Amino acid sequence: MKSTVKAALAAAVSLCAVTAAQADTIKMAFIDPLSGAMASSGEPAYQSFILAAEHINANGGVNGNEIEILGLDNKISPKESLVQLQKAIDQGARYILQGNGSSVASAIIDAVNKHNQRNPGEEVLFFNYAAVTPAFTNEACSFWHFRFDAHADMKMNGITDWVAKRDDIKKVYLIGQDYVFGEAVAAAAESQLAEKRPDIEIVGNELHPLAKVKDFTPYVQKIISSEADAVITGNWGQDMTLLVKAAADAGQEIPYLTFYGGSSGAVATLGEGAVGTLFQVSELAANQEGISDEQNALVAEYKERFPDYDYYYHRAFVTLEMFDAAAEKAGSIDPIDVAYALEGLSVEGGYGTATMRAEDHQVQQPLFITTVSPDVTFPVDNTDLGWALVEGGVISAEAAMEPTTCEMERPE
Known part of the structure; x- marks a missing residue:
């Protein structure tokens, strides 16, 4: 009997070790101003992505993998953003988060396009949460770019x-x-x-x-x-x-x-x-009737956690919720698989349904x-x-x- 129990425990330990070995950390690089004049826009967005990732990780992660948000200060400079982009890729980030400044977003889109063309099998996706120049989902659209905010x-x-x-x-x-x-x-x-x-x-x-x-x-x-x-x-x-x-x-x-x-x-x-x-x-209207208790609790949690700022970047939470759903749909965390799974995907957000339009990768909400x-x-x-x-x-x-x-x- 004792030997049977020991064997079962050994098998369980072995299974956990294999599962842990198979799990991966999904590195997402947040590239936006974290110092200087525009830090008041970058910092609350960074905090929003951190909290959104923590919620997903606490619920089992993305296909069992935890998200790690890397904060990289671009000083609102397109040139510095490209330096930080390369640093992020060198650190193993396959997903890029940016939104403050369309000039920065334009530079990142171009750099990601070139990187993916030159490095098959090491593709990177750009999740744009706030750079809203219309061209990015019109004449300058890219398979590697998804916008989670309404454009101008x-x-x-x-x-x-x-x-x-x-x-x-x-x-x-x-x-x-x-x-x-x-x-x-x-x-x-x-x-x-x-x-x-x-x-x-x-x-x-x-x-x-x-x-x-x-x-x-x-x-x-x-x-x-x-x-x-x-x-x-x-x-x-x-x-x-x-x-x-x-x-x-x-x-x-x-x-x-x-x-x-x-x-x-x-x-x-x-x-x-x-x-x-x-x-x-x-995309946010916190003070309206009919909002779920869960969403209201999230707004309150953000304020308690980060008292210097307010729940403003709802789209950061939508971005990671859609990523989680796409990865589950694809059964993969590979950027190409996730990209195809994102196309046409809908999630129920705290303030309504968000759908990623397949034609141009522009969220509709x-x-x-x-x-x-x-x-x-x-x-x-x-x-x-x-x-x-x-x-x-x-x-x-x-x-x-x-x-x-x-x-x-x-x-x-």
């Missing part, structure tokens, strides 16, 4: 639909960052406003240096002089916070319609002045228009204020969808 044209549709219903808005001022993303935002605003409200006059269209402006007062004075009824901006990070600070200091009270009004510090900077004047369009309110369950910026849905602020995935010109080239 999709977000702008939500903003311009809202503006179109506001008879009090006759003049609009456009301001953005001077690089490919800022240009895309301005172009989308111009074309969509011309279609939906041709009577609206664009009284300013200005681009400023990325992460270089310390005082936006001169820009705000131009906006005031233009007599604009609303401002549209794609600014993010420090450029968002300092822009609204200058507006608040000048006593401006017109609507600021943004992609990234939720950038860390923006609401705290405006205080009560943000109520009903600061708007954003995103609901969007929400929110504004700052004191009547919220989850406040932000360590204030009593948070983001609440505006009336008619739910944009279905179908309504947010945009056509694509992508002609995808897939590996044989």
Whole structure:
């Protein structure tokens, strides 16, 4: 009897050892600003991916394999990003996470394309969680790139639909960052406003240096002089916070319609002045009815774990949830297998269904228009204020969808 028990224990130990040997660590390299002026955008995203990975690991991992997030500081520089990309690949990372800056994303897409062409069997996938220049899932689409955020044209549709219903808005001022993303935002605003409200006059269209402006007062004075009824901006990070600070200091009270009004510090900077004047369009609307207890618990957990920031990068959790589901579907963690499994895949996220469109690798999901309110369950910026849905602020995935010109080239 004793020998039978010993034999069974030995077999169990042997099986565990084999299973452990077969398990792999999936290294994902997070390449974004973790220092300097734009760290307030990079750090909360990095923390979001860490927490998302911990949840997956605690539930058995990805096909039994644990995710490890490698944090690599690119200082918001495309050149430095390529240095960090090579470092990540040398460390065994097969998945790249990046989102802050379309100029950086463009460089990574090009580098990943070249790496995969030159290194068959060692392919790398790029999961883009926030770089939203439309070209990446249109004329510049790549099999190796997947975007988990709505692109600029999709977000702008939500903003311009809202503006179109506001008879009090006759003049609009456009301001953005001077690089490919800022240009895309301005172009989308111009074309969509011309279609939906041709009577609206664009009284300013200005681009400023990325992460270089310390005082936006001169820009705000131009906006005031233009007599604009609303401002549209794609600014993010420090450029968002300092822009609204200058507006608040000048006593401006017109609507600021943004992609990234939720950038860390923006609401705290405006205080009560943000109520009903600061708007954003995103995939996240934490303060709405009908959200599951599980999702609300995750929002609370993030704040408790990382008190300096708020649950903002919901798409980081969607990214890893979709990766986990694709790997399970493929029965593999190989990047090519995962890529094919991601195409057409849907997951139920905390705020609606997310589907990865196969044609261009652009996620399709609901969007929400929110504004700052004191009547919220989850406040932000360590204030009593948070983001609440505006009336008619739910944009279905179908309504947010945009056509694509992508002609995808897939590996044989």
